[in-house]
Amino acid sequence: MQSGAILGKALNRVGFFSLVYPEYPSRIRGGDNHLQVVFSTEPFLAPEEKINLLLAFGKKNLVIHLPELVSNGWAFEAAEYGLEEIARELGNPLTANTAGLGLLWAVLGLDLTVLEKEIQESLGEKEAILALNLQAVRAGYEKGQVIPDKIKLAGTRQKIMSLTGNEAFVRGILAAQCDFAAIYPMTPINSILTDLAKTEVKIFRPEDEIAGIMSALGAAYAGGRAMVATSGGGFSLMVEGLSLAGMAEIPVVIILGQRTGPSTGMATFSSQADLNFAIHAGQGEFPRIVLAPGDLREAYRLAGEAFNLAERYQVPVILLTDKYLAESRLSVLAEDFKKVKIVIDRGKRPRQLAHYRRYQITSDGISPRAFPGETVFITNSYEHDEFGFSTDEAAIREEMMAKRGRKLANLNGGFEIYGPESAQTTLIGWGSTKEIILSILKEFPKMNFVHFWRLWPLPKEAGEILRQARKLIVIEGNFSGQLAGLIESQTGLKSEKILKDNGRPFFREELIKRIQRYD
Amino acid sequence: MIDEKQLSTPEEITWCPGCGAYAVLAALKRAIIQNNLLPRNVVVTYDIGCSANMVNFLNVCGFATLHGRSIPVAVGIKTVNPSLTVIAQGGEGGIVTEGANHLIHAAQRDDDITVILNNNYVFGLTTGQASAATPRGAITRSTPSGNPYEALSALELAAVAGGTFLARTLAVDLKRTTEILSRALEHRGFSLVEIVQPCIIWAKEIKTPTPFWLEKPFTTAMEVIGQSNFFGILYNYK
Numbered sequence: 001m002q003s004g005a006i007l008g009k010a011l012n013r014v015g016f017f018s019l020v021y022p023e024y025p026s027r028i029r030g031g032d033n034h035l036q037v038v039f040s041t042e043p044f045l046a047p048e049e050k051i052n053l054l055l056a057f058g059k060k061n062l063v064i065h066l067p068e069l070v071s072n073g074w075a076f077e078a079a080e081y082g083l084e085e086i087a088r089e090l091g092n093p094l095t096a097n098t099a100g101l102g103l104l105w106a107v108l109g110l111d112l113t114v115l116e117k118e119i120q121e122s123l124g125e126k127e128a129i130l131a132l133n134l135q136a137v138r139a140g141y142e143k144g145q146v147i148p149d150k151i152k153l154a155g156t157r158q159k160i161m162s163l164t165g166n167e168a169f170v171r172g173i174l175a176a177q178c179d180f181a182a183i184y185p186m187t188p189i190n191s192i193l194t195d196l197a198k199t200e201v202k203i204f205r206p207e208d209e210i211a212g213i214m215s216a217l218g219a220a221y222a223g224g225r226a227m228v229a230t231s232g233g234g235f236s237l238m239v240e241g242l243s244l245a246g247m248a249e250i251p252v253v254i255i256l257g258q259r260t261g262p263s264t265g266m267a268t269f270s271s272q273a274d275l276n277f278a279i280h281a282g283q284g285e286f287p288r289i290v291l292a293p294g295d296l297r298e299a300y301r302l303a304g305e306a307f308n309l310a311e312r313y314q315v316p317v318i319l320l321t322d323k324y325l326a327e328s329r330l331s332v333l334a335e336d337f338k339k340v341k342i343v344i345d346r347g348k349r350p351r352q353l354a355h356y357r358r359y360q361i362t363s364d365g366i367s368p369r370a371f372p373g374e375t376v377f378i379t380n381s382y383e384h385d386e387f388g389f390s391t392d393e394a395a396i397r398e399e400m401m402a403k404r405g406r407k408l409a410n411l412n413g414g415f416e417i418y419g420p421e422s423a424q425t426t427l428i429g430w431g432s433t434k435e436i437i438l439s440i441l442k443e444f445p446k447m448n449f450v451h452f453w454r455l456w457p458l459p460k461e462a463g464e465i466l467r468q469a470r471k472l473i474v475i476e477g478n479f480s481g482q483l484a485g486l487i488e489s490q491t492g493l494k495s496e497k498i499l500k501d502n503g504r505p506f507f508r509e510e511l512i513k514r515i516q517r518y519d
Numbered sequence: 520m521i522d523e524k525q526l527s528t529p530e531e532i533t534w535c536p537g538c539g540a541y542a543v544l545a546a547l548k549r550a551i552i553q554n555n556l557l558p559r560n561v562v563v564t565y566d567i568g569c570s571a572n573m574v575n576f577l578n579v580c581g582f583a584t585l586h587g588r589s590i591p592v593a594v595g596i597k598t599v600n601p602s603l604t605v606i607a608q609g610g611e612g613g614i615v616t617e618g619a620n621h622l623i624h625a626a627q628r629d630d631d632i633t634v635i636l637n638n639n640y641v642f643g644l645t646t647g648q649a650s651a652a653t654p655r656g657a658i659t660r661s662t663p664s665g666n667p668y669e670a671l672s673a674l675e676l677a678a679v680a681g682g683t684f685l686a687r688t689l690a691v692d693l694k695r696t697t698e699i700l701s702r703a704l705e706h707r708g709f710s711l712v713e714i715v716q717p718c719i720i721w722a723k724e725i726k727t728p729t730p731f732w733l734e735k736p737f738t739t740a741m742e743v744i745g746q747s748n749f750f751g752i753l754y755n756y757k
């Protein structure tokens with residue numbers, strides 16, 4: 001994993017956009033563990049079915065992956081090229097990976113000092129390990145020198161950075177000044193927990209996800225900005241808490257990292273099958289916001305904005321991600337990433353505390369929010385009156401449902417359009433498919449692409465925009481076409497569906513072929 | 520100095536006449552006054568059930584949470600604002616049955632909250648079914664031939680897990696309950712006060728143990744195990 005990050009970042013240093021997509025089984029050591037590294041001078045990358053360079057550790061891995069190699073591609077087996085011997089001599093088997101990076105770097109015809117610099121930056125804190133790895137990369141690079149006809153590559157002169165989706169989330173969470181995160185470990189959101197543990201955010205590793213969401217609701221109620229992160233199984237346990245957040249009007253951010261279900265499914269593989277679950281989970285009816293970023297800038301911006309939306313509207317906000325976006329390393333122009341600004345908005349607070357009513361009826365449905373320590377007030381999972389006292393009165397119930405129901409009436413935006421403004425055929429996607437679809441869009445100049453980053457409430461403009469096309473093609477990573485169903489239920493519009501539900505993201509060649517059938 | 524009136528709400532109290540909850544409400548008000556706490560700095564997270572309806576009657580920052588979940592909500596509140604006095608309330612249905620996991624882990628972490636367990640021996644609000652803390656042999660509406668299981672004790676669970684203040688009291692003994700609650704609210708770390716208040720509607724047949732009031736707490740938490748007749752502060756690690 002770490003070698004993949006080093007390679008991806010080193011490629012950024014020489015001016016390439018890189019995508020590092022990991023696949024691994026649900027075990028700690030061994031198995032068919034692999035990384036695909038895609039890079040280009042163009043932004044927007046997608047995983048590929050076919051590869052040009054293969055570096056395998058062990059004959060077995062070589063045999064498994066050889067069919068993926070293009071006809072004029074190159075395959076290297078670590079032992080054959082002396083990489084394992086280098087590691088043996090250095091006395092640390094893990095350095096074989098770094099030697100492999102050196103070999104690949106030489107084959108690509110790139111400057112060794114750049115790779116060395118990246119290794120220094122990535123491993124700099126551990127001096128002894130750094131020294132070993134620098135020796136390994138140089139030795140590996142030497143091995144690569146003996147290969148004739150090396151590729152000579154040149155990158156752009158732009159400053160490119162890369163992060164995993166989870167890392168972009170963590171930056172957004174920190175920019176939003178989150179105070180409290182309750183996270184029970186679960187793939188694919190584990191690195192959010194381990195990265196936040198190094199920061200000022202108060203981390204709570206709860207006894208279960210029920211305690212996770214409940215403690216986050218307590219933290220938010222007490223005046224903190226609070227979040228949880230989990231996958232579908234953990235979110236299942238959080239559902240009663242989600243409904244409580246709706247009723248008691250407590251802001252909370254829920255990161256839901258989708259992986260292949262149902263149940264334990266394929267625990268380390270990707271999926272977009274929890275959209276309906278996120279939108280519909282919970283007893284009763286209450287407002288919520290569901291966001292699904294598709295690239296690093298969106299992941300950063302929406303992770304930050306989620307806290308603002310939660311506090312502005314006093315609702316739960318669900319941030320949908322998936323294993324592909326969470327753990328893959330994507331690239332972005334550094335200056336574009338820096339342009340994204342997160343400005344903190346803590347929502348409506350009481351101007352005065354005398355006769356304070358926690359659930360005051362207001363025209364926008366939003367009641368000023370006080371915190372314990374400021375004044376006495378009641379917060380309630382039961383239906384309640386303006387003061388928070390429990391009630392079964394029909395008239396108050398109707399008023400309160402209407403009040404909560406008004407809160408999201410003015411939500412704007414939620415989607416982006418790429419390609420021609422009007423087109424006969426519109427491709428539609430959400431969340432992590434964004435860059436993959438953008439990477440193939442130039443193959444279909446007559447089509448445009450609508451990317452939804454807010455799924456609930458589905459943007460008001462959706463119907464109007466989608467009605468302009470004669471044909472709609474929804475591309476999503478699930479078995480039944482959940483966004484297609486959502487669009488139909490909200491707008492009456494029917495779509496063609498390009499679906500994939502085998503745990504892997506869409507591959508570039510595959511997606512082009514499947515769209516061509518409609519061209 | 521605040522008085523009992525300031526801790527009351529205008530809401531009509533809905534408990535059955537003679538219910539132990541009245542005495543618990545009175546004792547808690549007195550403990551808050553005795554400890555000189557301001558109502559706005561006291562948070563009570565409530566379970567769901569008869570005794571949890573206190574959310575409408577006690578004028579502090581009350582939060583009616585969900586069945587079994589008052590403890591984790593309290594933990595989140597205390598983490599973000601340690602200057603608040605945070606109490607998690609629940610019956611034996613919420614604390615020992617639905618939410619026992621939270622009880623064990625809060626005790627293990629020695630979370631700085633006070634858990635008030637209103638033990639009325641049965642599920643009251645749902646009309647008298649056996650809970651995990653119903654005594655063995657008790658005839659309830661869900662155990663017509665007698666409850667086959669030994670009662671699970673919150674205090675024993677907390678003792679084993681690492682709770683640092685463990686007490687048992689009787690609701691009807693207002694003076695002792697007030698004093699014990701006052702000490703529990705002062706305690707730094709996890710405190711659990713079990714208040715025995717058998718349901719006067721659904722636990723009429725269940726015998727209340729004859730209390731043996733302990734003069735001095737045990738020196739080790741393990742001595743709490745198997746002593747269901749012992750009342751008072753059973754363990755107080757400072």
